[in-house]
Amino acid sequence: MSAPVLGEATIGASGGIRRRSIGPFVNYVFALPALILFLMFVAYPILWVIDESLNPANGAGLSMSAYNAVLADPVFWTALWNMTVWGAITIPVQMAIGGLIAYFIERHTFLLKGFFRTMFFLPVVTSVSVVAIVWVQIYAPYYGVGQEYLKYIGIRMSNSPLGDPHMAIYALIVVNIWQWTGFSMLMYIAGIASLPTEVLDAAKVDGATGWRLGIHVVIPMLAPATRSLLLLGVLGTLQTFPIVQLMTVGGPNHASEVFGTFIFKESFILNDAQKGGALSVIVLVLALALSLIQIFVFGARLAPTKGET
Amino acid sequence: MTAGGVVTALLLSIPAYAETKTVTVWSWFIQSTMNKSIAAFEKEHPDIQVKYVYYNYSPEYITALKAASASGSLPDVIGLQPGSLTQQYRPDLAPLSDKAAASWGASWADKVFPVNRKQMLMGNPQGDSNYYMIPQESQVLCVWYNRKIFEKIGLSVPKTYDDLKAASSALTKAGYIPMFQGASDGWQNENVFLMLANEFSPGIVDKAQAGETPWTAPELVSAMKAWKGLFDDGIFQEGALGAHAYPTGAQLFAQGRVGMIALGSWWMQESKFPPPLSEYVQNMDGFDFFYLPAVPGAPQASPPVGGIDIGYGLTKNGEKNDAAWTFLASLTNGAALQQALNDLNDLPAFDGHSPQGDVSDHVKQMSARFMQDLSKAQNQRFADPKVAEALDNALAGVAAGSLKPEDALATVQKAAASK
Numbered sequence: 001m002s003a004p005v006l007g008e009a010t011i012g013a014s015g016g017i018r019r020r021s022i023g024p025f026v027n028y029v030f031a032l033p034a035l036i037l038f039l040m041f042v043a044y045p046i047l048w049v050i051d052e053s054l055n056p057a058n059g060a061g062l063s064m065s066a067y068n069a070v071l072a073d074p075v076f077w078t079a080l081w082n083m084t085v086w087g088a089i090t091i092p093v094q095m096a097i098g099g100l101i102a103y104f105i106e107r108h109t110f111l112l113k114g115f116f117r118t119m120f121f122l123p124v125v126t127s128v129s130v131v132a133i134v135w136v137q138i139y140a141p142y143y144g145v146g147q148e149y150l151k152y153i154g155i156r157m158s159n160s161p162l163g164d165p166h167m168a169i170y171a172l173i174v175v176n177i178w179q180w181t182g183f184s185m186l187m188y189i190a191g192i193a194s195l196p197t198e199v200l201d202a203a204k205v206d207g208a209t210g211w212r213l214g215i216h217v218v219i220p221m222l223a224p225a226t227r228s229l230l231l232l233g234v235l236g237t238l239q240t241f242p243i244v245q246l247m248t249v250g251g252p253n254h255a256s257e258v259f260g261t262f263i264f265k266e267s268f269i270l271n272d273a274q275k276g277g278a279l280s281v282i283v284l285v286l287a288l289a290l291s292l293i294q295i296f297v298f299g300a301r302l303a304p305t306k307g308e309t
Numbered sequence: 310m311t312a313g314g315v316v317t318a319l320l321l322s323i324p325a326y327a328e329t330k331t332v333t334v335w336s337w338f339i340q341s342t343m344n345k346s347i348a349a350f351e352k353e354h355p356d357i358q359v360k361y362v363y364y365n366y367s368p369e370y371i372t373a374l375k376a377a378s379a380s381g382s383l384p385d386v387i388g389l390q391p392g393s394l395t396q397q398y399r400p401d402l403a404p405l406s407d408k409a410a411a412s413w414g415a416s417w418a419d420k421v422f423p424v425n426r427k428q429m430l431m432g433n434p435q436g437d438s439n440y441y442m443i444p445q446e447s448q449v450l451c452v453w454y455n456r457k458i459f460e461k462i463g464l465s466v467p468k469t470y471d472d473l474k475a476a477s478s479a480l481t482k483a484g485y486i487p488m489f490q491g492a493s494d495g496w497q498n499e500n501v502f503l504m505l506a507n508e509f510s511p512g513i514v515d516k517a518q519a520g521e522t523p524w525t526a527p528e529l530v531s532a533m534k535a536w537k538g539l540f541d542d543g544i545f546q547e548g549a550l551g552a553h554a555y556p557t558g559a560q561l562f563a564q565g566r567v568g569m570i571a572l573g574s575w576w577m578q579e580s581k582f583p584p585p586l587s588e589y590v591q592n593m594d595g596f597d598f599f600y601l602p603a604v605p606g607a608p609q610a611s612p613p614v615g616g617i618d619i620g621y622g623l624t625k626n627g628e629k630n631d632a633a634w635t636f637l638a639s640l641t642n643g644a645a646l647q648q649a650l651n652d653l654n655d656l657p658a659f660d661g662h663s664p665q666g667d668v669s670d671h672v673k674q675m676s677a678r679f680m681q682d683l684s685k686a687q688n689q690r691f692a693d694p695k696v697a698e699a700l701d702n703a704l705a706g707v708a709a710g711s712l713k714p715e716d717a718l719a720t721v722q723k724a725a726a727s728k
Contacts, residue, residue: 133556133557136493136551136552136553136557137557139548139551140548140551140552140557141547141548142486142546142547142548143486143546143561143566144548157547157548158547158548159547159548159550159551160548160550160551160552161551162493162550162551163492163493163548163549163550163551163552163708163709164550164551164709165706165709165711168551171551245368247493248493248551249493249494249495251493251495251701251702251705252492252493252550252705252706252708252709252711253702253703253705253706253709253711253712254702255709255711264368265698267375268367268368268371268372268375269371269694269698270694270695270698271393271397271694
């Protein structure tokens, strides 16, 4: 009889099946495909960008000059402010509207539930190019869709908010909220659908109904979905690019610049790979820091786990 | 057939197969027209097969080029704009002067319109007189107007700025958009500014680009003030700063809802798009063009401004493939070009070509006027993308009222000085 190979099941003295240890090294082998993919498609590009950001085009050796140039550029601070405003408004508003829609669809809509879910989710799956064209038309004074409605209440737009340096970023935020609220709704629908009915019934027996039930029972029980949306919202904010690029190109005069459009301009329009690389690294560090803060504050359990709704 | 016969047949077929050469081409040039050009070329050269990949210009094309350049996998022929895009890929491009001379004779460059020749060399290092791109098509910037609407409300082509203001006011009162400006797009703003700057001093933008005149020169400040005036005087539509020339402006103009729009000779291609076409677009019946009248303080109306619409370069990879130059030569100055001209895609870059086939007399007449003007056109292009970007932001800032003309141009001067 030959010796059992690693991992081969044998019958123990007690008659139960016992699995031999396969050793720590073999465990790591199973992680190898994921590790190789990570190194090729995540780690290597990041290291390449870091290298690019530290090496001037003239080959003058390692230099932090691009980082200094980024920090000295007022456009960087405009973009940082815009990103802060973007996150501070879009994340809570999307959560609040998405949560309310989810609650009313799941708890108060008996017919056409699927229809409403689909309709509110439709903007999420609509091409961003289409969204941009539609909203540019909505915002257009004179010939726009929005103006057609506003004229019935005596309002005449004299400018497009997209062309107003003080309004452009907020006009884009509205579009972003419109497009992504359906995603928040979907996350909350998943949460609400798995709320244990016995807890809700018990709360009702204890006298909690209406807003009281919502605020003290439903919302706390949806905390895992909220935490996930918060993390995704922060990362999504930092990745904002197509809607801004298509609607304002970061203008007028950088007024709606975000990190994505700024990096694109520096790297591809102005062909300054070093500054574009430095900007990318800064955004990467910001994303990492914000994610770590959230993990530290909320714990690692950002997604619903077994037994948690 | 015996086994020997099969082997013989295979051996005979191999040389025929091996003789078919392939040329790879990337560009943002309209796919349907390029297909016609390729078909015409392949008919002339049955031994060459052209594989064309179409990209949207931004961001797809410029990002694809950058990635391919970094990995050494550029195709044989790439679409280029003169100035910064050509210069960015100059290390990847083969000099073309000798190949062009061999194909078209030593004086070939004389047949290229002067403004195009100037742009072909734009940004080359001092002493480098090689051409790294051959232009295919040219353009002349102008103000298009809807002549049917003008006729309907009793307007004539504006000869003075007051005429332009009066026409805009009349169009607005009649429920039309006066002059559509997609001021969200830097390119259309640059084009109008170039018209204005050349009204005050022809060629001044080139002098500023060359460092011979500061960007804060009085003529350029006047042009910037006139730019703001186009918004304040109701010539551009309300909300122009949030609008895009494409697709919004072009669609509204084609539908007959806009009186005027600053575009260029390429607008003629609309009449070759698949039906249904509006009554205005059909044979360009509804449209004609004029040059921007003299704005207050300017000594003259805008001269023609223009240059290369699109050109092509032969990459170092393509240099090893003889068929690649054969295609590039046909595309810029041969049978493949003729197909693009027949589609009214734009004007030729070489003198001596004109659209043929199903083209109305009105279009032929406009095309001839453009060609005549192209020979004396001022340069439209920028050599340094930093300057173009700074000018785009300056124009947007002035239009929005957040920058004074002098301060805005100082930012352009700063960008120019940072080269």
